Amino acid sequence: MPLPIRHAPTALLLALASSTAMADGEPLYSGAMTGDWGGLRHQLEEDGVRFTGDYTGETAYNANGGLRRSTRYSQNIKLGVQFDLSKLYGWENGGRVQLTINDRRGNSASEDLVGNRLPIQENYGGLYTRLTELSYERTLFTPALNVKLGYMAMGNDLGGLDSGILCNFMNAGFCGHPLNMSGGSGWTNYPNAHLGARVKYDLSRSWQLRVAAFNVDPQSNGNSSRAWHLGPKHTTGTVLPVELVYKPQGELPGEYKLGYYYDSSDVKRIGSSKEVSGRSGHYLLAEQAVWNDAGSPGRSLHVFGQYSASSEAASPFTKWYGAGVVLYKPFEGRPRDTVALGYGRAVPNPRSRDLLEDAAFNAGQPFPNIDNAERLIELSYGYQATPWLILRPDVQYIIEPGAFSGKDIDNALVFGLQVKATF
Incomplete structure (x- = not known):
């Protein structure tokens, strides 16, 4: 229930x-x-003490297709405090300490109602209270070099678009980093955190280089008994991402990221008892403003694109393609509203599909004639009800929901509502 x-x-x-x-x-x-x-x-x-907090509630109703008609609700509450050590103690370039706690509750529309891989509610998962971040950040030697280390989620600084344009959607396929990165390596989804360090270096006003190293500890992911443990339970390796960022300045700003990551962990090959030593992947993310309304400041149209490829030897989810548009200030009287339309395509690993077909054959069961990818079309409207409250009605159409499970599931039409409140 x-x-x-x-x-x-x-x-x-x-x-x-x-x-x-x-x-x-x-x-x-x-x-x-x-x-x-x-x-x-x-x-x-x-x-020198700054408090933050927010609530996100996501309700999804499966109106047609999928597994069954019904409604599911999930929520996330985030509380944080930041300590500016320069202000607190008068230290020159003292840096900042960030403490963040998350609490998640609810039920999954994807698992219970549709049976698809891309989570319909981006805030579902890890249904307990946990420490999400305890980190220290400061510039080092030069203002161009910024270092952050501690216990934190990788996706806070790498793998996603800094502008937040992708979280104009409710599905986790868009909001956050491409999901095949976490499906095929030690890269973890927020709010899963690990010990690590991240370095940013400004090469110029428009170019930046980011590198990081994070502990890989699969046994701690989604494990409520590890909710307050900073140290790993069982380290399998280190994931090392590197990211080149380009942000063109001017009337039509943009953001472009080219990234590569390597996970040193030894894991089983799909469909084999042998292990593969190390997993890697790469990604390209882009956002570009393509139109500004000269007669209405703040009204603009942005386009975005995503491509990500992960290990074919060990990842059940090898490729992700995403594209879409976001219109800011759609109406003159609604300066902070948005309209967002996105399309995504998640490609299962052919090796995983072969395993599903073999299992069906050995059990004497027919294997459904399904496509080779789960696809998502999502339309949302972000309504800024008050300066601190956003209501986001949302429609998602999910094509081939059973592409990853090897099940014949009808395409699903899901209506949703996301509520965001800043404390």
């Missing part, structure tokens, strides 16, 4: 919203539901 949706009382929400402090005629922290806490929040940030 899906978890019930609980709503905060309207009176409480209004009281919290009205607590926003004013300074020079402008609201402080108007983008936060709880406001300025009577001036305390602003004072703490001036002193």
